[in-house]
Each structure stands twice: as C-alpha cells, then as structure tokens.
Amino acid sequence: MKVTIDIDCTxxxxxxxxxxxxxxxxxxxxxxxxxxxxxxxxxxxxxxxMMRAWMPGAEQWQSAFWNLATGGKSGS
Numbered sequence: 001m002k003v004t005i006d007i008d009c010t011x012x013x014x015x016x017x018x019x020x021x022x023x024x025x026x027x028x029x030x031x032x033x034x035x036x037x038x039x040x041x042x043x044x045x046x047x048x049x050m051m052r053a054w055m056p057g058a059e060q061w062q063s064a065f066w067n068l069a070t071g072g073k074s075g076s
Contacts, residue, residue: 007014015022037046051058 009017012022042050
C-alpha cells in the first residue's frame with residue numbers, strides 16, 4: 001500500500017506549522033551587516049575576527065608546527 005500526501009504551503013506557513021522560529025529579522029540584520037562590510041571594506045580587525053571564528057585553535061596549530069620546525073626551541 002502506498003499513501004501520498006501533497007501539502008501546498010509557503011515556507012513561512014511550514015515553519016509556523018512545525019513550530020520553528022521566524023529567523024527573518026536575524027537574516028535581515030545579517031544581510032545589512034554584510035552589505036555594510038562590502039560597501040565600507042574590511043579592516044584588519046574584521047579580518048582577524050573572521051579568521052578567529054573560522055579557524056578556532058589556529059594558534060595552537062601554529063605553535064605546534066613552529067615547535068616541530070625548530071626542534072622545540074622557542075624563538076626570541
């Protein structure tokens with residue numbers, strides 16, 4: 001036996017029916033921030049924040065590779 005159910009609704013209606021949160025205000029704020037970054041350009045502080053968010057633990061990797069390359073000697 002095969003049962004097929006077709007539901008015709010918008011994404012907003014489906015989210016409301018399933019009890020999911022409305023993320024449209026958050027999405028609008030995110031887009032506004034991204035547009036301001038595109039228009040104004042990225043500063044060094046912005047790039048550093050993005051790299052820290054995208055690559056957590058990068059400093060530990062860098063120090064581990066440095067220790068391997070120098071035989072465990074700290075640079076002065």
